[in-house]
Amino acid sequence: MIEAVRLTKRYGKKPAVDDVSFTVRPGRITGFLGPNGAGKSTTLRMLLGLDHPDDGTALIAGQRYRDLRHPLRTVGALLDGAGPVPERRGIDHLVWMAQSNRIPRRRAHEVLELVGLTGAARQRVKGYSLGMGQRLGIAAALLGDPEILVLDEPVNGLDPDGIRWVRNFLREYAASGRTVLLSSHLMAETAGTADDAIVIAGGRIVAHGSLDDISAGHESLESAFFALTAERGGRGGW
Numbered sequence: 001m002i003e004a005v006r007l008t009k010r011y012g013k014k015p016a017v018d019d020v021s022f023t024v025r026p027g028r029i030t031g032f033l034g035p036n037g038a039g040k041s042t043t044l045r046m047l048l049g050l051d052h053p054d055d056g057t058a059l060i061a062g063q064r065y066r067d068l069r070h071p072l073r074t075v076g077a078l079l080d081g082a083g084p085v086p087e088r089r090g091i092d093h094l095v096w097m098a099q100s101n102r103i104p105r106r107r108a109h110e111v112l113e114l115v116g117l118t119g120a121a122r123q124r125v126k127g128y129s130l131g132m133g134q135r136l137g138i139a140a141a142l143l144g145d146p147e148i149l150v151l152d153e154p155v156n157g158l159d160p161d162g163i164r165w166v167r168n169f170l171r172e173y174a175a176s177g178r179t180v181l182l183s184s185h186l187m188a189e190t191a192g193t194a195d196d197a198i199v200i201a202g203g204r205i206v207a208h209g210s211l212d213d214i215s216a217g218h219e220s221l222e223s224a225f226f227a228l229t230a231e232r233g234g235r236g237g238w
């Protein structure tokens, strides 16, 4: 379970995230949706203890990230721009992460297998395709076998095969009773993956519920998102 309680973050005068509250339930995939600049990454960074909220609280499994005893065993994260050293081999990146978090070395091999990268284990990361890089990022998030996954734009730039792989993988993960939160500005891709959605625009939550609930009363899910985000001065970018 993930809980945001009245989270607020200001850069300068205007809040990037403004009084944001939501709950993300286990056993489901929740999409965190909003146009560019809506406040998605800032919210995720606060959940993961990488940014300090000006107000409010972010709870992961009932605790603030910094109070978690075993952070990697509780929550796995894939964040934009947090990539491995390009010169490093895929397996070495994972072994290094595992060892610095007191996770057995064999787990690095297990997660590579889980994401289908065993054949590229000894290849340098700089030679990986975008899809392989995303798989490696997901493998790293899985190292601690966490109950909760938080992924920032996991399908960004992926081809249809890559998108399908991430989608199926996350579906299985959630079906095993775990919690999955993924952010996206790509409404259509998320609609095919998520069960629930939280929609943010201009730093505020404008909808939260099942995809069916959110699209009720609108022609389509897409028009629901446009209507919801336009009211908050969404800058397009879906």
Ligand SMILES: Nc1ncnc2c1ncn2[C@@H]1O[C@H](COP(=O)(O)OP(=O)(O)OP(=O)(O)O)[C@@H](O)[C@H]1O
Pocket: 011, 016, 034, 035, 036, 037, 038, 039, 040, 041, 042, 043, 184, 185
């Ligand atoms: N470190 C920072 N310093 C100043 N402003 C910031 C910083 N990080 C984010 N912002 C601003 O906060 C707002 C929300 O940004 P954020 O990156 O959270 O949006 P986002 O929904 O993740 O967008 P995108 O889909 O483009 O990644 C934007 O107006 C952005 O310019």
